[in-house]
Amino acid sequence: QKEVEQNSGPLSVPEGAIASLNCTYSDRGSxxxxxxxQYSGKSPELIMSIYSNGDKEDGRFTAQLNKASQYVSxxxxxxxxxxxxxxxxxxxxxxxxxxxxxxTKLQVIP
Amino acid sequence: EAGVAQSPRYKIIExxxxxAFWCNPISGHATxxxxxxxxxxxxxxxxxxxxxxxxxxxxxxxxxxSAERLKGVDSxxxxxxxxxxxxAVYLCASSLGGxxxxxYTFGSGTRLTVV
Numbered sequence: 001q002k003e004v005e006q007n008s009g010p011l012s013v014p015e016g017a018i019a020s021l022n023c024t025y026s027d028r029g030s031x032x033x034x035x036x037x038q039y040s041g042k043s044p045e046l047i048m049s050i051y052s053n054g055d056k057e058d059g060r061f062t063a064q065l066n067k068a069s070q071y072v073s074x075x076x077x078x079x080x081x082x083x084x085x086x087x088x089x090x091x092x093x094x095x096x097x098x099x100x101x102x103x104t105k106l107q108v109i110p
Numbered sequence: 111e112a113g114v115a116q117s118p119r120y121k122i123i124e125x126x127x128x129x130a131f132w133c134n135p136i137s138g139h140a141t142x143x144x145x146x147x148x149x150x151x152x153x154x155x156x157x158x159x160x161x162x163x164x165x166x167x168x169x170x171x172x173x174x175x176s177a178e179r180l181k182g183v184d185s186x187x188x189x190x191x192x193x194x195x196x197x198a199v200y201l202c203a204s205s206l207g208g209x210x211x212x213x214y215t216f217g218s219g220t221r222l223t224v225v
Contacts, residue, residue, distance in 0.1 A: 004152075034213045043201060044153065046213035088152055090213070097166060098214070100152035 003027060004091050006101035014109050019076040021104050023089030026070065032092035033065055033072045038103065039085045048074060079108045112136065114217035116202050122223045128190035131220045134183070135204030141165075143214065144177055144187050145201040153201055159185065192224045 005024045013019045021035075032051050036044035050056045050063040050072065062075040072091075076083055086103040093099065115134040123129050135142050140161050145153035156175065158166040161182040170177070174193070179185040189196055199221050203214035 008150075036213070043216040043219050044214075046215070049213050097158075098155065100154070102150070102152045 002101075003093075003099045004089055004101040006087075006089050006104045008102055009105040010107050011104055012107045012109055013079050015079060015081060017079050019079045019083065019106055019108070021074040021076075021087050021089075021106065023072045023074075023091075023101055024070055025072070025089075025091045025093075025099075027091065027093040027099075028067075028070065030067075030070075030091045030093040033063070034090040034092075034098075035061075035063060035074045036088040036090060036100075037083075037085045038088055044088055076106075079106075081108045081110050084108045114202055114204050114215055116200075116217035116220055118220055119218065120221050120223075122225060123192055125194055125224050126191040128188065129192055129222065130186050130188045131200050131202075131222075133185045133187070133202030133217060135185075135202070136215055139204035139206055139215075140182070141205045142179055142185050143203045143205075144185070145203065145216075146198045147201055147219075148198045156187070189222075192222075194224050197222055197224045 003026050035048040037047050038044045048063040050065045053065050056063045060077045064073045084107050086105045088103045089101040090098050117132050142159045144156040147153045156170045157177045159179040162179045177187045199219040201219045202217040205214050
C-alpha cells in the first residue's frame with residue numbers, strides 16, 4: 001500500500017463547477033496535511049494546509065480532513081481554466097517526514 | 111522576500127558523468143530539503159537538513175548521491191556517476207523549521223537529462 005494515494009486522473013470538470021480531489025494516507029500518526037498545485041513544467045506551490053478534523057476554507061478552496069478515515073480532500077468551487085494543473089497531496093507523518101502523492105491532474109473545460 | 115534559488119535550471123550530461131546542483135534557501139529558513147521528481151510522479155525526498163545537520167537521508171542513493179549544507183545556508187547536491195534513471199527534476203525546498211506545521215517553499219528546480 002502506498003503511503004499517500006491519489007487518483008492520477010485526469011479529472012475533467014466544466015468551468016464554474018466544483019472540482020473534488022481526494023487523497024488517502026496510511027500513517028495513522030500523520031499530523032499535517034497539505035495541498036500543492038503544480039502547473040506543467042513548474043514547481044509545486046502550496047495552496048492549503050490543514051491539521052484538524054473538519055473543513056478549512058480559503059477563498060474558492062476548501063480542504064477537508066477526516067483522520068478516522070485517513071482521508072483528506074480539496075474542493076475547488078467555481079473552477080476556472082487557470083485551475084487546470086496537477087494537485088499534489090502531501091502528508092507529514094512520523095519524524096516530521098513529508099510524503100507526497102503522485103498527484104491528480106485537473107482539467108477545467110471552458 | 112526572495113524565494114528559494116536553484117541553479118542551473120537545466121543540465122544535460124552523459125551517463126557516468128558527474129553533476130552538481132546548488133540551492134540557496136529563503137533567508138532564515140533552518141530546514142532545507144532536496145526532492146527528486148520523476149516525470150508523472152510526486153516529489154520524493156532525498157535528504158533533509160536542519161541547519162547544517164542531516165535529519166533524514168534514508169532515500170538518498172548514497173553510492174552515487176551526496177549532499178552538503180555548509181554553514182547552514184547554501185546546499186549542493188551531487189551525483190557521481192549519473193545513471194539514465196537519474197533523469198528528473200531536482201527540487202530544493204525550505205521551511206522555517208523541521209517541527210513546524212508550515213508547508214514548503216520550492217525553488218524552480220533543476221531539470222536533469224542523462225543520455
